[in-house]
Amino acid sequence: xxxxxxxxxxxxxxxxxxxxxxxxxxxxxxxxxxxxxxxxxxxxxxxxxxxxxxxxxxxxxxxxxxxxxxxxxxxxxxxxxxxxxxxxxxxxxxxxxxxxxxxxxxxxxxxxxxxxxxxxxxxxxxxxxxxxxxxxxxxxxxxxxxxxxxxxxxxxxxxxxxxxxxxxxxxxxxxxxxxxxxxxxxxxxxxxxxxxxxxxxxxxxxxxxxxxxxxxxxxxxxxxxxxxxxxxxxxxxxxxxxxxxxxxxxxxxxxxxxx
Numbered sequence: 001x002x003x004x005x006x007x008x009x010x011x012x013x014x015x016x017x018x019x020x021x022x023x024x025x026x027x028x029x030x031x032x033x034x035x036x037x038x039x040x041x042x043x044x045x046x047x048x049x050x051x052x053x054x055x056x057x058x059x060x061x062x063x064x065x066x067x068x069x070x071x072x073x074x075x076x077x078x079x080x081x082x083x084x085x086x087x088x089x090x091x092x093x094x095x096x097x098x099x100x101x102x103x104x105x106x107x108x109x110x111x112x113x114x115x116x117x118x119x120x121x122x123x124x125x126x127x128x129x130x131x132x133x134x135x136x137x138x139x140x141x142x143x144x145x146x147x148x149x150x151x152x153x154x155x156x157x158x159x160x161x162x163x164x165x166x167x168x169x170x171x172x173x174x175x176x177x178x179x180x181x182x183x184x185x186x187x188x189x190x191x192x193x194x195x196x197x198x199x200x201x202x203x204x205x206x207x208x209x210x211x212x213x214x215x216x217x218x219x220x221x222x223x224x225x226x227x228x229x230x231x232x233x234x235x236x237x238x239x240x241x242x243x244x245x246x247x248x249x250x251x252x253x254x255x256x257x258x259x
Contacts, residue, residue: 039064039073047073050088054100116238117225126214126221127166128192135164137258138236142170142222145181145198147230149244154199156247157233160254168218169195170230179215186212 038044044064051061065074071086083092089101096107122140137160143150157165169186171178181198187210188194194204222232233241233250235257241250 036066039066043073047075047084047086047088051075051084051091051100054089055103059100112239115226115240117234117240119234119236119238122166122234123217123221124166126218127168128195130158130165130167130192131163132160132165133162135162137161137163137254138166139163139254140166140168140234142168142218142227142230142232143199144169144171144173144178144230145185145195145201146171146173146178150231151199151201153231153233153244154196156250158196160251167195168222169215170218170222170227170232171215172219172222172230182215183212186210186215 044061047064048061051059059077061075061077063076065076067074067083069083072083072092073086075082075084075091084090084100089099090106091098091100096105098104099106119138119140124140127140139157139160141153141157143154157163169182171182181204184204184207185191185194185198187207188204189207194207198204225234229242231243233245235241235254237257239253239257241253245253
């Protein structure tokens with residue numbers, strides 16, 4: 001979401017500059033013919049050797065060029081281009097700062113931080129609560145019964161031992177069908193069973209009308225938290241996991257959040 005927003009903003013900037021060029025005298029974009037030639041052979045060989053060592057031979061640099069940024073070089077590997085600092089340890093790949101030596105996405109730390117929430121401030125009374133074992137692992141999930149990934153995720157979440165799971169019905173996939181399923185399950189005599197069935201793809205049995213205004217509150221909560229896709233899971237330490245996360249990676253994050 002962050003990068004898509006940035007791309008939209010940059011697109012507006014470039015469009016504005018393009019439209020206003022005659023008025024403000026913005027210079028034309030440089031051509032490929034104006035690009036600088038390769039760096040000195042010794043510099044290229046040094047960076048090539050360091051990157052090769054740091055990535056254990058997974059990344060082979062074919063050519064190195066200077067970049068407009070001091071201390072940063074443009075590295076060509078096959079038909080890909082990335083940027084690497086003078087030490088050869090850090091690279092910019094697809095908009096991410098990567099520690100090549102440690103094989104670590106440095107940018108992910110900041111994104112993780114800005115996406116965290118205060119779990120204790122969630123209105124958990126609005127959620128459908130499930131407790132297994134000692135309930136020590138705290139998780140909150142925003143899910144939609146028409147979300148394909150949610151269907152597999154709900155089964156996985158239901159198998160996590162010693163967990164307290166707070167399910168927030170978040171019917172956003174289809175403004176009509178998702179909401180209708182959520183309302184029917186919400187008004188069922190056994191809300192938890194009805195919602196579990198809906199998440200497995202079962203059609204909830206018709207139920208008497210009830211006050212489902214809490215569903216609206218949950219939708220507003222999701223919007224306030226920036227929940228833009230389902231499933232979105234918040235762990236006990238406030239960490240946010242979105243979409244299809246590999247099971248091993250998911251459980252590693254769950255265990256880390258409870259230390």
